[in-house]
Amino acid sequence: MRKILEFSLFFLLLSNPALAVEKIKWIEKTIEVETDEINPTLAKKDLIEKATVKASEDMIKDIIGEAKFSRNRTLIESNVIKRSARYVPFTRPGDLVALPNKGFRLSVNLRISQDDLQSLLLENGLFYESDSTPILLPVVTITDKIGGRSYGWWQEMDPKKIDLAKISRSIESGLKNSFWKNNFYVLRPQSMHYQDLLPSDSNHSFFSFSSSNLDWSAIAGQWNAQILLLGGMDINKSTQRSDAYLIGLHFSATQVLNGRSIAEVTRQYETDGGRMDLVVEQKLREVLDSVCSDLASQVLEAWQKGTIGSSVFRMTVNGRVPLPMQNVVKDAIRQQVREVKNVSERLIAANQLVLEVDTQLTPKEFQNKAPKITMPGYVLTAEDANDKEVTYKFSKERP
Numbered sequence: 001m002r003k004i005l006e007f008s009l010f011f012l013l014l015s016n017p018a019l020a021v022e023k024i025k026w027i028e029k030t031i032e033v034e035t036d037e038i039n040p041t042l043a044k045k046d047l048i049e050k051a052t053v054k055a056s057e058d059m060i061k062d063i064i065g066e067a068k069f070s071r072n073r074t075l076i077e078s079n080v081i082k083r084s085a086r087y088v089p090f091t092r093p094g095d096l097v098a099l100p101n102k103g104f105r106l107s108v109n110l111r112i113s114q115d116d117l118q119s120l121l122l123e124n125g126l127f128y129e130s131d132s133t134p135i136l137l138p139v140v141t142i143t144d145k146i147g148g149r150s151y152g153w154w155q156e157m158d159p160k161k162i163d164l165a166k167i168s169r170s171i172e173s174g175l176k177n178s179f180w181k182n183n184f185y186v187l188r189p190q191s192m193h194y195q196d197l198l199p200s201d202s203n204h205s206f207f208s209f210s211s212s213n214l215d216w217s218a219i220a221g222q223w224n225a226q227i228l229l230l231g232g233m234d235i236n237k238s239t240q241r242s243d244a245y246l247i248g249l250h251f252s253a254t255q256v257l258n259g260r261s262i263a264e265v266t267r268q269y270e271t272d273g274g275r276m277d278l279v280v281e282q283k284l285r286e287v288l289d290s291v292c293s294d295l296a297s298q299v300l301e302a303w304q305k306g307t308i309g310s311s312v313f314r315m316t317v318n319g320r321v322p323l324p325m326q327n328v329v330k331d332a333i334r335q336q337v338r339e340v341k342n343v344s345e346r347l348i349a350a351n352q353l354v355l356e357v358d359t360q361l362t363p364k365e366f367q368n369k370a371p372k373i374t375m376p377g378y379v380l381t382a383e384d385a386n387d388k389e390v391t392y393k394f395s396k397e398r399p
Contacts, residue, residue, distance in 0.1 A: 012277070026089075026111045027335075029055045034101040040096055043104040048093055051108035055088070056081045059117060063338060072126055079124045079392035080117075101142060110293075114335065134184045134303060136253070137225040138175055139216055141232035146245075146276075152232075153190035163277045167233060170284060171292075175229060178292035178354070182300040187225060194223075220256045222284045227255045227262075227299065235280060243273035245280055249291050253299045260312075263298030263390055267291050313363045314346070317353040317380065317395035325378065326353060329394070332375040333357070337366065353394070363390040 018067035018124045031051040037043040060076060069076065085200040085383070090111040097105040110344075142164040151164035153172070153262060169190055176186040198219070216228055238244035246268060253263035271279040310355055330343040340359045347354035359366065363385040373380040373392070380392040 026113050028061070028109060029058070030107060030109045031055050032105065032107045034099065034103060034105045038102050044106065047096075047104065047106040048108055051093075051106070051110060052084050052088055052091065053081055055110045055112060056084055057119075059114070059120065060113060063114075063118060063121065066349060068126070075124060076126065080120050080126070083120060086120060087113045089104045089113065091237055101312050106344040122259075129354065134227060134299075135223070135225045136175075136179060136184060136227040136229050136299075137216070137220045137223060138172055138186060138189065138229040139231075140171055140175075140229070141169055142171075143232065145236050146236055154195050160385055167281070167284060170281075170288065171233065174288040174292040175295075178209075178296040179299070180287065181293075182296050184296065184303075185301065186229070187223060217256050217259065222318045226256055228256060229295075230254055233284075235276070238270055240270065241273060245271045245276055247271065247280055249287070251291070251295050253295060255301075262302040263295055265291055265295045265298070300394060312356055312358050313366075314389040315343075315357045315363075315366075316389060316391045317355065317394050318351070318383070318391065319350050321353045321394050323377070328375050328378075329353070329373075329380065330355070332373050332380070333370075334372050336359070337370050337371075339366075357390075363388065366390050 022044065031054050033047050033050040033054065034052065035043050064072075081316045088110055091111040094107040094109075099105055114207065124183040126373045130246045135143070139152070139154075141150055144164060149164060150163055151158075151168055153160045153168060157165060169195065172186075172188055172190050173342050179186045192199050211232060216230075220226075220228055229251060230253075231249075234248040234250075236246045236248070238246050240252045248266070248268045250266045251264070252261050254261050264305070269283055271283040273279065281330070315333075317329065326345070326348070330345075333343050334340050337359070340357060340360050344356050345353070346356050357366070364387075367382045367385040374397065377397055378394065380394055383393050384391040
C-alpha cells in the first residue's frame, strides 16, 4: 500500500509541475563517497552519513559563502549538520561498490529542503548578511509642546532646556541597552559630545539647524552607522486631567544605504498628576525599556531576514503567465537567486506580470546573475535592466 501511495504521488507531481514546485520545495543532490570500512552494513551507514555531511556543507557554503563557513565551522557542525534530519527528509542510496583494496563506494541521492536549512542557519545567527556588529545612530528630538521648546543632542545647550536634555540622555541610554542585548551597537552622541565633531559653515553655527535640515545619512556614513534611529518624545497636556500630561514616544529605524524604514514603534502614555518634569520622568522610567525593546526586536528580525542592506525594484515579466504558474515563477526566482529575500505581485494583466523584488542586488546585477530562470516546462529570459527595473520574457522551454 505504501509503494502504491508513493507512485501515486510521483505521477501526481509529474502531471502537475506547479504543485511540485509550490508545495514541495527541495533541491536534489547526488553525492559519491568512499569508506575503508569492510563490513557492508556499517559501510553503508557510514557512507550515507558522509554523503549527508558533504551535501550539507556544499549547500551551506552556497548560502553563506566559503569564508563565513570556515569561520563558523564548529558551530555549523554541532548545531546545523548534526540536525540534518530537519532539512534532509529523504536519502536514496545506490548499490555498494567494493573497492579494489578494501572498503566500498556508494552513490547517494539526497533531497534537501533549502527553506528548512536556511531557517536552521537563521536560528543559529548564521544567515545574517554581515558578520560585523550593526551600528546605529540615534537622532532623537524631545519636544515640549506646552512650552514651545525642543532639544536634540546636536543643538547647543540652553539652561532652559536642562529637563529636556535629561530626558534625551535617558532615551539614548534606553536605546543602547535594549539594542546591546541583540548585539547591536548604538552610538551615544549626547553622552560622548558628538556635537563637537559636527561641521558648521561660515554663516551658521551647526547648532542652529533642526534635525530636518541635516543630511543625517551622510553624517551617519562618516561614523560607519548603517541605521538611523529617528524620532523622539512629545509632551502635551492631558485631555482628561488638568494636572497630568501625555507623552508620545515615536521611533523608526531607517537604513542609511537607501532610506528604507525597517522598524517603527509609536506609543502614548498618560502621566500621574504632579509637576511636569517629575511625572514625565517617572512615566518614562516605567515604559522606556518596553518601547526600546520592541524597536530593537523589529530591527533584529529585519537583520536576520537579510532585509537590511536590501532594496526593492520592479520586475516586469512579459508574456502570458497562467495563473497556476504565477507562484511557480516567484518560487523559481527565490530558489535560483539566493540574494532575493521576497517576491510579491504588483500587477497581473493578460500578457504581463509585474513583481516587486526585495534583494541586495541592483536590477542590472540581478540580470547578470540570472540571465535565465528555469521552471518545469517554462523559462524566464532577461531582456533589459536599468537602475529601477528589470524585464524578463516568459516562454515555454524549448526541448
